[in-house]
Amino acid sequence: MDTWLNNGFPRSLILLLTIVCVCVGGARAQAPSTCLDCHAALDPPLQVTQAQFSQDIHAQEGLTCASCHGGDPTKADMDAMSKAAGFRGKIQRNQIPELCGRCHSDGAFMRKYNPSLRTDQLAQYKTSVHGKRLVQGDTKVAVCIDCHGVHDLRPASDPRSQISPLNVAKTCSRCHSDAEYMRGYGIPTDQYANYNRSVHHEAMTVRGDLSAPTCPTCHGNHGAAPPGIDSVKNVCANCHVFQAQMYDKSTHKAAFQSASLPGCVVCHSNHDVSLPTDAKLGTGSEAVCMRCHKPGDICDQARAKMLQDLTQLDGAVKAADRVLNVAESSGMEVSEARTEQDQARDSLTKARVTIHSFKTELVEQDIQAGLKIAAKTQAEGQAALAERDRRRRGLGLSLGIILVVLLGLLLYIRQIESNSGKVGTAELHR
Numbered sequence: 001m002d003t004w005l006n007n008g009f010p011r012s013l014i015l016l017l018t019i020v021c022v023c024v025g026g027a028r029a030q031a032p033s034t035c036l037d038c039h040a041a042l043d044p045p046l047q048v049t050q051a052q053f054s055q056d057i058h059a060q061e062g063l064t065c066a067s068c069h070g071g072d073p074t075k076a077d078m079d080a081m082s083k084a085a086g087f088r089g090k091i092q093r094n095q096i097p098e099l100c101g102r103c104h105s106d107g108a109f110m111r112k113y114n115p116s117l118r119t120d121q122l123a124q125y126k127t128s129v130h131g132k133r134l135v136q137g138d139t140k141v142a143v144c145i146d147c148h149g150v151h152d153l154r155p156a157s158d159p160r161s162q163i164s165p166l167n168v169a170k171t172c173s174r175c176h177s178d179a180e181y182m183r184g185y186g187i188p189t190d191q192y193a194n195y196n197r198s199v200h201h202e203a204m205t206v207r208g209d210l211s212a213p214t215c216p217t218c219h220g221n222h223g224a225a226p227p228g229i230d231s232v233k234n235v236c237a238n239c240h241v242f243q244a245q246m247y248d249k250s251t252h253k254a255a256f257q258s259a260s261l262p263g264c265v266v267c268h269s270n271h272d273v274s275l276p277t278d279a280k281l282g283t284g285s286e287a288v289c290m291r292c293h294k295p296g297d298i299c300d301q302a303r304a305k306m307l308q309d310l311t312q313l314d315g316a317v318k319a320a321d322r323v324l325n326v327a328e329s330s331g332m333e334v335s336e337a338r339t340e341q342d343q344a345r346d347s348l349t350k351a352r353v354t355i356h357s358f359k360t361e362l363v364e365q366d367i368q369a370g371l372k373i374a375a376k377t378q379a380e381g382q383a384a385l386a387e388r389d390r391r392r393r394g395l396g397l398s399l400g401i402i403l404v405v406l407l408g409l410l411l412y413i414r415q416i417e418s419n420s421g422k423v424g425t426a427e428l429h430r
Contacts, residue, residue: 033073034080035065048151055152061113068099094134096143097125124223140181142214147171147221163221165210169195172215194272213239218270233262240264248355278314281307302360309367310355313348316374320344323381332384337377344373 039048053059058067059369066073071087072080081087091099101110101122110119120241125131130141147163154161162171173192175181180191195201195215203212218235238242256263259270267278279286281303293299320341327334347370354363 022274033064034076035069035071035073037076055154057153057155083214093139093143094137094144097122097131097134100144104286121222124220128220128222128224142175146175163216165204165214169201169214191271194269198271198273199275200273210360233265236264236268242353243356246354246362249362250356250358252268252358255390275353278307278352279308281310299358302358305360306355306363309360310351311342313351313367313370316339316371316378317344317348319376320374320381323378323385327381327384327388330385330388332388334384335380337380337384340373340380341377344370344377346370347373 004069036048036050036053039046040050041047048065060090064073065071066086068091069088070085071082072085073086074080079085081089104117105119105122107119110117125144126135130143133141134143147168148343149162154164156163156165158164159166161167169192176187177189177192179189200213203209204214217238218232220232243264253263255261256266262270267273267280274286279287283290289299293303324334324337324341328338347366351363351366351370354366357363
C-alpha cells in the first residue's frame, strides 16, 4: 500500500479497489441458496425467509439447508432435490432426534464449533419419557424442534430463545397446558398456571434471578431427571441443601418413604410453591402440619413450641431494629450494633431451616442464640438513646447558661449606657 502511494496512485482509487475486493470475497464466501429463494415466497409453515434463517445458530456457524435436508442449494432446477443430490425433504418427527444426533453426538465434529457443548443429549433423550414413548410410536411427544425451534434456533443464552430461562416454561406449556393435546396421558395440565403463582417464578421474573428454578431445573432437559438424581421428588435438595440435611434427621423422612410420599412436596407442593412463612406452622389457612396431625398430640405440641419460639425471636429482632432505627435517626453511632443484629437475623433464618428436622431442641439452640444477640443489640440501642438524652440535657443546660450570660451582658451594657447618659447630663448643667 505504501509503495502504491509512493508511486502516485490516488488514495480514492486504492479505496475503491479495496471495497471491490471485499465485496467479491464476501460474495464468494456466501454461496447461493435456491432453497431460501423458493421457500421465502411460500406460505407458512413452509415459509423460511432469509431474515429468519440468518438468526439461526446453525446458519451463523456456516451450515446450510442441505446440512439437514440434503440436496444441492446451488442448483435452480429439480436436480437440486434429486436423490443423487442426497435430498431428504421433510424430516419425519420420529427421525428428528437421530438426525440432530448425527452432529450433536459427535464429539470430534462439535469440538470445531463449541467444545463446551455436551454431546450426550441424544443418549439422555432416549432415557426420558419423551424418548421412550417416541420409540413406542407416539409421535405426539416432544422432539428436538418442539423445544429448540426449527429454522431460527438460538442458544439458551439468547433471551429470544425458546429455551432461555425466561421462556422455557412457556415452551413446555405449549403441550403440557393443552388439555386436548394431553388427553389420554393422565397428567394434569395446570402446571404452568401453578408455576406462574410460585415463589420460583417470582424470583425469575420479578427479581430477575435467572438461576431460579424452572421446568428443566427439576425435570431435566434432554434426560429423565437432573444428573445425579434418582427421582424428581428428590430434586429440591440440589438447591435447598441445608433443609434437606435437616429433613434427613426428622421422623418425617421415614414416615413419608414408608407411605411413598414425595418428601418436600407434601408440605410445599411442587409447581405452586408459595413463600414459606411461620404461618405454615400455625393453625390457620396456610397451616400444613395439621393436615396430617391431630390437635393436642405430641407433634402438635412440638409444632406449637417451635412456632412460639420463632415468633419470640422474630419479635425480639424487630424490637431491637426499632430501637436502633430511632438511635441512628437521632445521629447516634450504632453501626457495630447493626452488624451484630445481622447475626440475630441469621439465627432466625437458621431456626426456620432447622424446623425441617422437627426437633424442638435443635430449633431451641438457634432461637436462644438469636435472642441473646437481639437482647444485646437492643440494650446497645437503648444505651445510645440514653446517651442522646444526656447530650440533649447537657446541650439544654449549656444553652441556658449561654442565655443567662447574654442576658447579663445585655443588662450590663444597658447599665453602662445609662451611666454614660447621666454623666453627660451633669456636665451639660455645669
